[in-house]
Structure formats: C-alpha cells, structure tokens
Amino acid sequence: MNAIQLVLVVFSCFGFGAAVARFRRGRLSRAQLLIWSLLWAGIVAVVLRPETASFLARRLGVGRGADVVVYLAVAALFYLQFRLFSRLEDHERQITALTRELALKDIKEPPHGR
C-alpha cells in the first residue's frame, strides 16, 4: 500500500465513523447511514483496487477509471452544494420570520393619533 492509499483509507474510516456517530445520536436515518456506508466503502474499494474504477469506467463508457471518479465526485459536490444552498435559504427565511414576529409583537398605534 502506498502513502496516498493509506491517507485516503484512514480518511474514509473517519468519514464512516462520523456517519455512525450521527446515526447513534439519531441524526441520520437507517437509510442515510446505508448510503453513507456504501459511499465510503466504495471509496475504499476504489482506493485499494483502482481496477474497480476502470471496470466501472468501461461499463459507463468513460475512458479511464480515474476520470469516472472525478466525474462522480464533481456531480456529488454539486449536489451537496445545492442542498447546502437550499438549507441556508430556508434558514434565512426562518430567521427573518422569527425576527419579524418579535419586532411586531407589541407595536401599537400611539394613543394621540398623528
């Protein structure tokens, strides 16, 4: 095993560990844990046996195994970025709604009119 493989495998173990920890705390559903586990397992498989990626590449009609990995990674990142953006927008709107309610909680017309 060379250095880059070691680094990536250790990193994947950390990723898997984090997913398990979140599952234990009830923050991930069983299905989500499964998806993350498959993802990290897939990464470890490709790292340890790069020919798996080449096999996938041939199946998908992409030239090289490394290219498939990069394409999938970019797609995954775009997806996560999109989700993050949507979440952030939701939070912004919720904070605004909260701020609004607090601000308007006790406004009232001054007794003397204008």
Add this chain to the structure above:
Amino acid sequence: MEKRVIVIPAYNEERTIAEAVRGALQVADLVLVVDDGSSDRTSEIAASSGAVVARHAVNRGLGGALGTGLAGALRLGADLIATMDADGQHRPEDAKRALDRLSAGDADFVIGSRMLERKGNMPVRRRLAQLLGNALTFLLFRRWVSDSQSGLRAMTRAAAERIEIRSSRMEVSSEFVKEVVDKRLRLAEVPIEAVYTAYSLSKGQSFLVGLQTAFKLVLHKLLD
C-alpha cells in the same frame, strides 16, 4: 377617509431618520419605521420624531425590513400603504402622489418612478445600474417598469395582503414587480423626483451589491 401608513425601512440612519419621519407624517396618518437591527440611535430618534417603531433584533436586509413593514402596517389597520427610503432621497409630496393614485381606484400598486419626468439629479452610474435592473426585471418577470429599483411605492391593503415578500435583501424591489405580475395586480407609475445627496449616494447599492442582487434574482427564478 382611508387610513394611510408610510413604512420606512431604516438601517443605521440616525442622521436622516428624524427628517424622513416628520416629512412622512405630513402626508400620512401613521409612520412605521422598521429599524433593521441598527447599532446607532435610529430607533430612539424615530420614536421621538413620532413614528411607530418595529425593531429587528438582528439585521435582515431591505427585503426583510419591508416585509415586516407591510405586515406591521396591516396590523395597524392601514388601508393604503406607502414605502419610502430613510436617507432623505424621497419627498413626502411624492409619497402623497403615489397614495392619491391609489385613492383614484384604478390601481392596486404604484411605483414612484424617477424616470417619467427626468427631474432631479440622478447620477449617470445610478441611471446605468437602474437600466440593468429594469432589463433584468423584464427578462425574469415579463413586465417593463421604468424604475424597477425604486424604493418609493404604494399599495392598497388588499394588494399588501396578497404580496408575499420572500427575498431578504436588495432583490426585493424586483420581487415586488414579480408579485404584481403573479397576483395580477393593477400597476401604475407616478413620476417622482429623487434627491441625491452625498449621504444618500453612500447608502444605495454599490456595483458589487448590484451584481449580488442580480445573481440572487436569477437564482430565485431558477429555484422557486
């Protein structure tokens, strides 16, 4: 007679808010200042000048403040609502003209346009930015207005109840146009004169903020 409420969103405007409130009170029954989390004395000065003040605990941006202003005006029983800037660039008589246009009964939403009569001293860069704003607003929402970025607008109670403001920041001006189109409100424009001072110029959208606004508009169009 209808109850007229003028909404003034304000963020750190202690220098100009008193004058803006007093001017607005000349043409409205009630002035509601939404202090958007200012760190200066905007709230105190607005209140002592005679405005009702709603204070955001944290800064939410122009769109957030205007949304609060409309909701607050409705709670205060407004029949007609106008919005004005706090930096002194809008004249009370123009707000009155916009409100009067609603009283005439043939419009639900009025935009005070700096372009109908080219008076005032609008700087070239502002004019250019405004044209871009108009073009983008037209492309996205299919409605041409001569001053899509104007902060002086007026609407009936029924219109304010139907308009949903979801954007937090500067893109809110175009969102009003979108809502007018979506909700099939009757739109009118009245000429206004904007007074540009060094102070109000320092407060408007910079080029960079304008770009962010444009980006947000496109993004919202794609996602919503």
